[in-house]
Amino acid sequence: MEGAAKNIRRFARRFWRGVREWCGDSAYERYLRSSVAQGDEGPRLSAQEFYVQQLNRRYSRPNRCC
Amino acid sequence: MKRLGRILIWVTLAVLGAGALGKIALERGESLNAMWFVIAAVCCYLVAFRLYSAFVAARLLALDDTRATPSERHDDGRDFCPTNKWVLFGHHFAAIAGPGPLVGPTLAAQFGYLPGTLWLIAGAAFAGCVQDFIILFCSIRRDGKSLGQMAREEVSQRGGFIAQLAVLAIMVILLGVIALVVVNALKSSPWATFTLAMTIPIALLVGMYLRFLRPGRVLEGSLIGVGLILFVVVAGQWVADSPSWARVFTLGGVSLAFAIIVYAFAASALPVWLLLAPRDYLSAFIKAGAVFALAAGILFVRPHVLMPPLTRFIDGSGPVFAGKIFPFCFITIACGAISGFHSLISSGTTPKMILRESHARFIGYGAMLLESFVGVMAMVAACAMTPGVYFAINSPPSIVGATPDAAAATISGWGFPLTAQTMAGLAHAVGELTLWNRAGGAPSLAVGMAQIFSNTIGGEHLLSIWYHFAIMFEALFILTVLDAGTRVGRFMVQELGGRVWKPFGRTGWMPGILLSSAIIVGMWGYFLYQGVVDPLGGINSLWPLFGISNQLLAAVALVVATTILLKMGRTRWIWVTLLPMAWLVIITMTASYQKIFDANPRIGFLAYANVLAAEIAAGKVPAAKLVDTQRLVFNQRLDATVTAVLALMIMVLIVEALVQWYAILSSRRAPVLHESPYVPTQWAAGYSGVAQGDD
Numbered sequence: 001m002e003g004a005a006k007n008i009r010r011f012a013r014r015f016w017r018g019v020r021e022w023c024g025d026s027a028y029e030r031y032l033r034s035s036v037a038q039g040d041e042g043p044r045l046s047a048q049e050f051y052v053q054q055l056n057r058r059y060s061r062p063n064r065c066c
Numbered sequence: 067m068k069r070l071g072r073i074l075i076w077v078t079l080a081v082l083g084a085g086a087l088g089k090i091a092l093e094r095g096e097s098l099n100a101m102w103f104v105i106a107a108v109c110c111y112l113v114a115f116r117l118y119s120a121f122v123a124a125r126l127l128a129l130d131d132t133r134a135t136p137s138e139r140h141d142d143g144r145d146f147c148p149t150n151k152w153v154l155f156g157h158h159f160a161a162i163a164g165p166g167p168l169v170g171p172t173l174a175a176q177f178g179y180l181p182g183t184l185w186l187i188a189g190a191a192f193a194g195c196v197q198d199f200i201i202l203f204c205s206i207r208r209d210g211k212s213l214g215q216m217a218r219e220e221v222s223q224r225g226g227f228i229a230q231l232a233v234l235a236i237m238v239i240l241l242g243v244i245a246l247v248v249v250n251a252l253k254s255s256p257w258a259t260f261t262l263a264m265t266i267p268i269a270l271l272v273g274m275y276l277r278f279l280r281p282g283r284v285l286e287g288s289l290i291g292v293g294l295i296l297f298v299v300v301a302g303q304w305v306a307d308s309p310s311w312a313r314v315f316t317l318g319g320v321s322l323a324f325a326i327i328v329y330a331f332a333a334s335a336l337p338v339w340l341l342l343a344p345r346d347y348l349s350a351f352i353k354a355g356a357v358f359a360l361a362a363g364i365l366f367v368r369p370h371v372l373m374p375p376l377t378r379f380i381d382g383s384g385p386v387f388a389g390k391i392f393p394f395c396f397i398t399i400a401c402g403a404i405s406g407f408h409s410l411i412s413s414g415t416t417p418k419m420i421l422r423e424s425h426a427r428f429i430g431y432g433a434m435l436l437e438s439f440v441g442v443m444a445m446v447a448a449c450a451m452t453p454g455v456y457f458a459i460n461s462p463p464s465i466v467g468a469t470p471d472a473a474a475a476t477i478s479g480w481g482f483p484l485t486a487q488t489m490a491g492l493a494h495a496v497g498e499l500t501l502w503n504r505a506g507g508a509p510s511l512a513v514g515m516a517q518i519f520s521n522t523i524g525g526e527h528l529l530s531i532w533y534h535f536a537i538m539f540e541a542l543f544i545l546t547v548l549d550a551g552t553r554v555g556r557f558m559v560q561e562l563g564g565r566v567w568k569p570f571g572r573t574g575w576m577p578g579i580l581l582s583s584a585i586i587v588g589m590w591g592y593f594l595y596q597g598v599v600d601p602l603g604g605i606n607s608l609w610p611l612f613g614i615s616n617q618l619l620a621a622v623a624l625v626v627a628t629t630i631l632l633k634m635g636r637t638r639w640i641w642v643t644l645l646p647m648a649w650l651v652i653i654t655m656t657a658s659y660q661k662i663f664d665a666n667p668r669i670g671f672l673a674y675a676n677v678l679a680a681e682i683a684a685g686k687v688p689a690a691k692l693v694d695t696q697r698l699v700f701n702q703r704l705d706a707t708v709t710a711v712l713a714l715m716i717m718v719l720i721v722e723a724l725v726q727w728y729a730i731l732s733s734r735r736a737p738v739l740h741e742s743p744y745v746p747t748q749w750a751a752g753y754s755g756v757a758q759g760d761d
Binding site for chain 1: 147162240546554612
């Protein structure tokens with residue numbers, strides 16, 4: 001029973017994280033993580049700057065289909 | 067023993083799918099339960115995914131998980147992000163699923179449910195999914211290069227330029243046609259027009275929230291926005307019930323067309339965070355919700371399909387659009403079975419985010435199967451309504467008659483009983499002034515969806531709310547495609563213009579932004595206007611034009627895929643891409659020829675132009691209608707020219723490719739693949755992209 005509850009909790013956590021990643025909610029956190037992993041020492045973008053840059057890039061190529 | 071059990075499961079699924087398909091194909095007389103469609107589609111998809119996609123992955127592509135993907139080699143946390151395969155599946159599906167698989171099958175239902183359903187299932191399994199999967203694979207092996215770049219490198223310089231021009235032309239036609247679908251959905255409907263108009267301030271509000279208050283908190287912003295949108299769907303009823311407000315929001319076709327043109331210009335020129343992006347977030351959530359709700363509704367209600375398997379209109383005399391079942395059923399279904407546009411997504415964002423090569427099978431092949439399933443659900447929703455009602459909504463008055471009684475008599479005469487009272491009662495029940503002459507697929511799909519939803523929750527008295535929810539859902543994500551497409555089209559115009567005059571190519575230069583936005587909006591806006599004033603309903607001319615251009619782009623993608631496979635030495639299995647490519651070339655060339663030269667004025671652009679020109683010459687056109695008729699003549703000739711140019715471009719590309727293929731097969735030229743060099747992955751075998759620091 002406890003094992004099942006643990007599995008459900010883990011699934012719910014993963015699902016929530018998946019939804020956040022799918023809609024872009026965690027994009028900034030991912031960017032910060034990636035900068036750390038790459039050992040990037042340069043100045044990091046603020047959340048606002050990152051958000052605007054991200055959108056400008058995404059909507060300059062086909063990203064929605066017929 | 068375990069293996070035997072697995073084999074038994076797959077054999078059972080195959081037999082069940084074949085049985086359900088047989089039931090759909092052979093049932094005569096009694097109405098068919100929609101569950102047979104669901105069983106047939108799901109079983110066929112599972113078997114196709116398990117067997118055919120595995121065969122393509124192993125024999126053709128030899129997917130290699132020891133090879134680092136672009137997301138690993140170039141990980142920058144922005145464009146190149148290693149992404150969990152389920153999340154990327156969601157991304158990819160949200161990007162490829164547009165209005166096409168909803169509208170196409172709804173229009174093709176005029177031939178009956180059978181041909182469209184069979185093509186949706188078979189076309190997806192053997193053509194659409196294969197195209198998406200292989201182009202995704204090719205792009206992964208080339209650092210996420212676009213279809214145009216791959217065409218330039220692997221086929222020829224000219225091939226790349228043709229692909230680029232074809233994409234722009236298709237974009238223009240696509241945007242014009244889908245805008246026409248929105249116009250026909252909102253025409254004379256204050257409730258629907260108010261609801262959609264209100265999505266603009268809501269998107270602006272969400273845009274400012276996400277930019278200034280809580281930067282990037284997309285879930286919060288979207289939840290607020292979705293809540294407000296659901297509220298305005300209900301509030302639309304109060305507007306429709308108030309005579310003074312209803313007058314403000316009751317617009318004709320031409321006014322709506324101009325409103326949409328002005329809106330798209332603004333959305334393209336304004337900062338992307340203000341209107342375009344927040345609308346896209348809202349649209350993505352509502353789209354996902356509505357598609358799941360439709361699937362759940364069909365499973366819960368299990369409606370009976372009332373449309374016959376084949377109608378008399380397979381002979382080409384259909385009221386929704388003219389043309390025989392071959393090739394027009396395939397051209398009309400378009401995106402639900404195979405869409406050239408998907409190859410732009412498969413060679414765009416997705417290859418830069420994929421974690422392992424083997425995920426390309428699930429994402430490329432699997433997401434297209436799901437899109438095909440959306441098409442099957444749209445077919446069920448359209449065919450579950452009374453056929454007479456379906457034809458009444460989708461037929462122009464020039465075919466069925468201008469008054470309700472005359473139209474009802476014409477439709478009843480075709481063998482689909484209908485009374486004017488039925489239509490008046492239905493329009494009242496869904497909160498509309500009229501449902502006659504609403505071609506474009508959106509209103510009939512909304513009626514079908516509303517009937518399924520209201521049988522699930524709320525019953526008859528929620529029918530009007532569900533109808534307007536469905537209209538809002540369709541119009542919202544069509545406008546999203548319109549915004550995003552106009553902006554991308556603007557960049558394409560700037561890139562092409564920049565070759566002639568450098569400053570025009572600078573994407574941050576305001577005069578360039580305004581001029582290129584005006585050019586792209588002017589181009590598709592002209593097609594939209596032409597559709598709105600066309601007495602044959604617009605959809606009759608423009609949807610086939612869209613279908614032809616979309617399927618031609620798919621042929622381009624398959625030409626590129628075939629060339630790459632030949633260079634990889636997969637000659638033995640080349641039929642996997644060659645057969646769908648040949649099929650697409652046959653149907654698009656036949657359809658193009660018929661749309662240009664057919665003697666029937668409802669099919670052939672030139673024949674219609676000649677009929678109108680003869681009427682003008684004979685003095686049969688009243689002076690008040692002379693200018694309009696002359697414009698109609700011009701429009702028909704323009705459509706004929708556009709079709710011919712598209713067909714010609716593809717023929718040139720195919721000739722270029724044939725020269726390449728001959729050189730490779732006859733060993734006159736050593737094949738040169740432009741793949742990125744092999745780099746071994748550093749990720750552990752079990753790494754799935756989810757455990758990034760916080761699992």
